[in-house]
Amino acid sequence: MAAPETAPLDPMAPLVARVTRRHHDAPEVFTLELEPEDPGALAPFAPGQFNMLTVFGVGEVPISFSGDPVDQNRLVHTIRAVGPVSGALTELEPGAAVGLRGPFGVGWPMAEAEGKDVVVVAGGLGLAPLRPALYRLFAERERYGKIVLLYGTRSPDDILFRRELEAWRGRLDAEVEVTVDHAMAAWHGNVGVVTTLIPRCSFDPAQTVALVCGPEVMMRFAIAALMDAGVAADDIYLSMERNMKCAVGFCGHCQFGPVFVCRDGPVFPYARLRGLLALKEL
Amino acid sequence: MEGLERIVKEHVFFADLTDDFCKLVCGCAKNVRFEAGDYLFREGDPADQLYVIREGRVAMELSAPGHGSMTFQTVGEGEIVGISWLIPPYRWTYDAKALERIRAISIDATCIRRKCEDDHDLGYELMKRFVPVIIERLHATRLQMLDVYGTKS
Incomplete structure (x- = not known):
């Protein structure tokens, strides 16, 4: 029996990619564009999935895709420098090598959302894992009903992807609202928590899919506001963040109750996590 | 007055208010307008009016x-x-600035408090509308205090 021409990829073995561009988005937040040395070796990514990125000699972290899924050869990741590995990643200059495993996980339910209104609620860096879904929604605009994007962050200086937000806000076929928790008086936009924007928006709750990503406490309150507005628990999807290590459900570091976030998520329907989110330190 | 009653009844904050209560509220109310940059009130001023926004956005500021x-x-x-305006000493604790042109219903606080004292049913009906606003703002303030978008120190 002849050996296959290419062996199946070992999910634990990183490929090498090069940084092609580094962009400063907000305080401590950078976007890296990566080009794999062997682009054909990677499976296409879907909105909501993530890669494991390695800084050689430092460590490996899970980072969601934040780029356009149409451009599969340009891998875009937006990273906040919060620890040694993410900090080292944000300091990489163009040309630097990184290790890359992926794409992993279950992404946003783009097919399930077709024909329905889509409400996207993002908080802080949570806009990054949602951006590929937004690219897809706007690229295939005719497939969806109303599109509502609600984005909350700490202050005007912390707003991510400002250029795209402004472009999306300028569209006549989408409702886009941005709010910050606090601002100097020169800011003329909204101030207040993102959940307060939900009752102000126009969508059909019985025919809505909601995509939510942000700090867990913000997601809990966003879920409550969406359900108060009449959106069913089955139609609310969250992107969860846990301590993902192997990314393929072997190690159990990211176990969250009965699920492994890396393998079964990171995107889950809220109905599957109901009850778990309220548990402290799970 | 008829125009004002229609405006009050159509405003979401006063949705389903009975005609009798609407008349009582309108007896204390008037239409007002502010241009962008105008202050509705400033910190320390007597809280003698309540504003129900019909159009435009208002920023609440502290210095x-x-x-x-x-x-x-x-x-x-x-x-x-x-x-x-609900609770003594009836004094504003922040500035309220029009971010854009504002059209609002202004309600005289002394007048509406007196009517609520005279008619507790009206008072209870209005409290049912104001208390959720207070609770919502308390919840929002808690979330803001958590600084959930900040990095963990």
Whole structure:
């Protein structure tokens, strides 16, 4: 029996990619564009999935895709420098090598959302894992009903992807609202928590899919506001963040109750996590 | 008055208010307009009016020496500006600035408090509308205090 021409990829073995561009988005937040040395070796990514990125000699972290899924050869990741590995990643200059495993996980339910209104609620860096879904929604605009994007962050200086937000806000076929928790008086936009924007928006709750990503406490309150507005628990999807290590459900570091976030998520329907989110330190 | 009654009845904050209560509210109310940059009231002023926003957005600001003016909340169409008129000493504790042209219903606080004292059913009906606003703002303030978007120290 002849050996296959290419062996199946070992999910634990990183490929090498090069940084092609580094962009400063907000305080401590950078976007890296990566080009794999062997682009054909990677499976296409879907909105909501993530890669494991390695800084050689430092460590490996899970980072969601934040780029356009149409451009599969340009891998875009937006990273906040919060620890040694993410900090080292944000300091990489163009040309630097990184290790890359992926794409992993279950992404946003783009097919399930077709024909329905889509409400996207993002908080802080949570806009990054949602951006590929937004690219897809706007690229295939005719497939969806109303599109509502609600984005909350700490202050005007912390707003991510400002250029795209402004472009999306300028569209006549989408409702886009941005709010910050606090601002100097020169800011003329909204101030207040993102959940307060939900009752102000126009969508059909019985025919809505909601995509939510942000700090867990913000997601809990966003879920409550969406359900108060009449959106069913089955139609609310969250992107969860846990301590993902192997990314393929072997190690159990990211176990969250009965699920492994890396393998079964990171995107889950809220109905599957109901009850778990309220548990402290799970 | 008929025009004002229609405006009040159609405003989401007063949705389903009975005709009798609507007349009582309208007896204390008038239409007002502010241009962008105007202040509806300033910190320390007597809280003698309540504003129900029909159009435009209002920024609630606090100033601190060395920090300038900071906006801690904006409210818009369908929302109310000002709760301090409910509780003594009836004094504003922040500035309210029009971010754009504002059309609002202004309600005389002394007048509406007196009517609520005279008719507790009216008072209870209005409290049922104001208390959720207070609770919502308390929840929002808690979330803001958590600084959930900040990095963990």
